[in-house]
Amino acid sequence: MSRKLLDLQRPRPTGGSVISFHAGVDLATQHSILSNLAGSDVASYVPQAGHFPDEAQQMGALILEHVNIGFLSENLGLSENSNIRSKLKDDERVRSVRPEFYYFAFETFEDDDEKTWGVDAVGAWTSALTGAGVKLAVLDTGFDLQHPDFTGRNIVSESFVRGETVQDGQGHGTHCAGTAAGGLTSDGSFRYGVAPEADLYIGKVLGNNGTGRERDILTGMAWAIEQNCDIISMSLGAPVREGETFIPEYEDLAQIALQNGCLIIAAAGNDSARSYGYIAPVGSPANAPSIMAVAALDPTLAVADFSSGGINSNGGEINIAGPGVGVFSASPAPQLYRTLSGTSMACPHVAGIAALWAETDPNLRGQALWDALVQNTRPLQDAERDIGAGLVFVPGVADAIA
Amino acid sequence: MAQVDIKVIVDIKGGTDPEDVSRSAAQMGMQVERVIPMIGAIYGSCDADNICKLEELKGVLRVAPESHVQLPPISPKIPQ
Structure with a gap:
């Protein structure tokens, strides 16, 4: 594959970050970790059907309760996200931290009325x-x-x-x-x-x-x-x-x-x-x-x-x-x-x-x-x-x- | 003695004529069915005991069992 095609297909970052906490790190500690780094605007939600509430868009960080996953907002900026990720990498309460990427539905073909x-x-x-x-x-x-x-x-x-x-x-x-x-x-x-x-x-x-x-x-x-x-x-x-x-x-x-x-x-x-x-x-x-x-x-x-x-x-x-x-x-x-x-x-x-x-x-x-x-x-x-x-x-x- | 399907591969690059080997193989009891001159291959069957003798024929590179392929039953549930 050509370098150009590879570049065109490279995963696109959202600008935000995804943090996975170790099991056993309680919700209050997760709040504390993120608020210390991302400011006081941290909210947590129970995963459920539908999207996050509108106010979640304004938060510096979000936590999904019960699954030990947090998100840093892209609103913090690329540089700040990068800085926070660097600090979290050395935190033993954090299992992993990485940039967030856009995901897209797989392309699926099917027979239609004209062709296979x-x-x-x-x-x-x-x-x-x-x-x-x-x-x-x-x-x-x-x-x-x-x-x-x-x-x-x-x-x-x-x-x-x-x-x-x-x-x-x-x-x-x-x-x-x-x-x-x-x-x-x-x-x-x-x-x-x-x-x-x-x-x-x-x-x-x-x-x-x-x-x-x-x-x-x-x-x-x-x-x-x-x-x-x-x-x-x-x-x-x-x-x-x-x-x-x-x-x-x-x-x-x-x-x-x-x-x-x-x-x-x-x-x-x-x-x-x-x-x-x-x-x-x-x-x-x-x-x-x-x-x-x-x-x-x-x-x-x-x-x-x-x-x-x-x-x-x-x-x-x-x-x-x-x-x-x-x-x-x-x-x-x-x-x-x-x-x-x-x-x-x-x-x-x-x-x-x-x-x-x-x-x-x-x-x-x-x-x-x-x-x-x-x-x-x-x-x-x-x-x-x-x-x-x-x-x-x-x-x-x-x-x-x- | 059981008859086995075999191929006799001859050295066409060295100048061996597959038809010549085919005649010699037939005289040794091989039932020759097909000669493919392009690749110097003679196909047929013979007693298993005769394989060693065929390998000794001048210009023969090797004698080997013939392979087969088998499609699965044709069905949308079975990969074809």
Whole structure:
């Protein structure tokens, strides 16, 4: 993140201070401490619903009874607040003292009547880019070739699964392709796809039972490279252990892809249980160093509870993040649509945005496209271990901010 | 003897032709299903006892089990 963006997002002080007293320091003593330093205008209140009474605004200091917390007013001035904080730091009755900061509600996205929250969060909704002329491959369980939202689209497809056609008998592939390269619902009223005019290449590498063999996945990858695809989206993977390294064949093929101007993007995996303190390593093949690993974000743009993290090194890092909780997209007929969660849903958001970037410049391919994506993310609160460079974002906006 | 799914990785940078190794492996009992020349990988199955013999073929870098992936049941309640 640039220094300027970091500065712009620095927490804003109110000018006041927050004091936390040790338990056992009674209310009268708290009054005494603050009145000695801030003057006689000290009042205390019992915490309750609603705001402080109007007269509280005139006080030099306030105390919240029963919770051992006091506030110095910003009306005392920055310098006086700083002086008082310095004195309170050495008072053994005070547990902590610090400047007070403004807090803001988290930004929360949600689907509305026109678009999914994911299309909105990555900036696709307000972008004029469509992915036109960019070849985007989705390697998954195939695709519902009769889906009404894709009528008239030029779709190249191939099945690498023994005895199965490209037709998606499971639903995962149709959902992922819908997010990456779908557009509007057939009645034109609702948008869920990121790159609606990308040339869609469907490689069926997972069977209708959701299982995939390494040989079929690698063959699908080689096929997409030979088809001169610019981007390959792979919402698939297997868990790995802490300390386990990548499978060399995936890395070999990913390097060949980059050398041929093709960027491979993969789901990081869903094996974490962050609410219980467990973060699982990025799975395979996303843990190959030359494959871009994608974490999932929820509508508050926080990392999803299940999203795997950068526990292992040498490719096991998270590179970028995308919307991956409550994602509405296409589903095979007769259902037509469904809402799913997972890094499988985050991955095609990144692939779709990659297509929009590739549309802007024919030189943005392979490693150059990788660099453009990670250098133009929207910075977020979570650690790099969990979200990599941040939320993938459309071209143009970062330049405008800078 | 149980058949295992394997991959035989050959030294294509050193000039080994995967198709040549594929033929030799088949003669040693490997059921070859797929050759991916781009990365010098031969996929198939063989008796577990045969793995050591395949590793001794000229130009073979290594023999390893084939990995698989499995999606969870498709459900809004299960991360995909």
